Amino acid sequence: xxxxxxxxxxxxxxxxxxxxxxxxxxxxxxxxxxxxxxxxxxxxxxxxxxxxxxxxxxxxxxxxxxxxxxxxxxxxxxxxxxxxxxxxxxxxxxxxxxxxxxxxxxxxxxxxxxx
Amino acid sequence: xxxxxxxxxxxxxxxxxxxxxxxxxxxxxxxxxxxxxxxxxxxxxxxxxxxxxxxxxxxxxxxxxxxxxxxxxxxxxxxxxxxxxxxxxxxxxxxxxxxxxxxxxxxxxxxxxxx
Numbered sequence: 001x002x003x004x005x006x007x008x009x010x011x012x013x014x015x016x017x018x019x020x021x022x023x024x025x026x027x028x029x030x031x032x033x034x035x036x037x038x039x040x041x042x043x044x045x046x047x048x049x050x051x052x053x054x055x056x057x058x059x060x061x062x063x064x065x066x067x068x069x070x071x072x073x074x075x076x077x078x079x080x081x082x083x084x085x086x087x088x089x090x091x092x093x094x095x096x097x098x099x100x101x102x103x104x105x106x107x108x109x110x111x112x113x114x115x
Numbered sequence: 116x117x118x119x120x121x122x123x124x125x126x127x128x129x130x131x132x133x134x135x136x137x138x139x140x141x142x143x144x145x146x147x148x149x150x151x152x153x154x155x156x157x158x159x160x161x162x163x164x165x166x167x168x169x170x171x172x173x174x175x176x177x178x179x180x181x182x183x184x185x186x187x188x189x190x191x192x193x194x195x196x197x198x199x200x201x202x203x204x205x206x207x208x209x210x211x212x213x214x215x216x217x218x219x220x221x222x223x224x225x226x227x228x229x230x
Contacts, residue, residue, distance in 0.1 A: 032215040043119070043205050043221030044158065051216055090157055094215025099171060101148045101207070103215055105157030 002027040002093045006106035013081050014114045021076040021109050023091030032094035033074040034103060035065055039087045047089075050074065061085070086113045119222035121206050127228045130196060136225045138189040138206030146212035147189040148219070149181060150205040158205055164189060165212045196229045203227070 003026045013019050025031055032051045036044040048059025055067040065076045074091060088110050094103040119140045128134050138147065146165050150158035163171035164183040178200075180192040189206055203224040209217040 041223065041226070043207070043223050044219075045221065046218055049216070049218075088155075092157075096215070098215055099163055100146065100209050100212050100215055100217035100219060101150075101160045101163045101171065108155070108157055110155075 002031060002095050002104050004091050004093050004104055004106035006089075006091055006109050008109045009107070010110045010112065012112040012114060015083050016080050019076075019078045019081045019085070019111070021089050021091075021111070023074045023076065023106060024072050025074060025091075025093045026072065027093055027095060029096055032096075032103070033065075033067060034092040034094070035059065035063070035074075035076045036090045036092065036105075037061075037087050038090065038108075044090065047076070081111075081113055083113045083115065086111055119206055119208055119220050121204075121222035121225050123225060124223065125226045125228075127230060128193065128196065129230055130198070132196075133192070133194045135193065136191040136204055136206075136227075138191075138222055139187055140208045140220070141187055142208065142210075142220065143186075144208035144210050144220070145186060146209045146217070147183060148207040148209075148212075149189070149191055150207065152203040152205055152224070154203075162191075163212055170212065193227075196227075198229050201227055201229045 005024045034049045035047040050057045091106045092103040149161040152158040162181045167183045182190040205224045206222040207219045
């Protein structure tokens with residue numbers, strides 16, 4: 001079975017600073033990897049996903065993530081954070097031949113943006 | 116229209132009440148999902164409907180009863196809930212539910228409080 005670890009429960013960055021959110025996964029084959037964002041009182045929105053191809057993935061809202069097989073990581077980055085990026089971020093991993101709804105989520109990282 | 120609409124946004128109910136949550140999408144998606152999300156936790160899959168048929172029930176107690184009357188509508192009927200059932204209930208949809216690469220579109224959720 002697959003699993004996901006987001007080591008940072010809470011991260012605070014200043015507006016305009018760069019951001020990196022960490023995600024480590026465990027899965028025996030090539031995983032499907034996702035990053036979602038959830039603003040307070042809202043549902044989840046897919047930022048980006050990876051399964052194959054270029055290991056640097058571009059997403060919406062200026063985010064990117066890099067898949068590193070050797071480190072079992074899929075870290076999310078943004079070069080310059082905006083106050084509107086304050087939210088909860090979830091990394092998720094899906095396994096081959098499983099239902100789309102059965103992706104395993106990490107416990108999330110709360111991002112606070114200081115003015 | 117890329118929205119998943121959930122009503123009501125907030126619901127307070129007693130343990131003897133019967134209530135229903137409603138979810139609607141007009142994207143032509145044939146897979147719909149119910150998730151439960153406790154505060155500061157990732158969403159947990161409850162049910163999956165594929166082509167209006169229940170395809171996955173994640174061992175959810177019978178006090179939660181899903182229904183999919185047509186391809187655009189998903190209901191969750193609630194009866195005799197417990198206070199620990201208080202949570203954000205999220206609905207999602209995808210074109211189909213074949214594999215983990217399907218993009219999920221989430222609604223904003225119904226915040227349920229059981230007194």
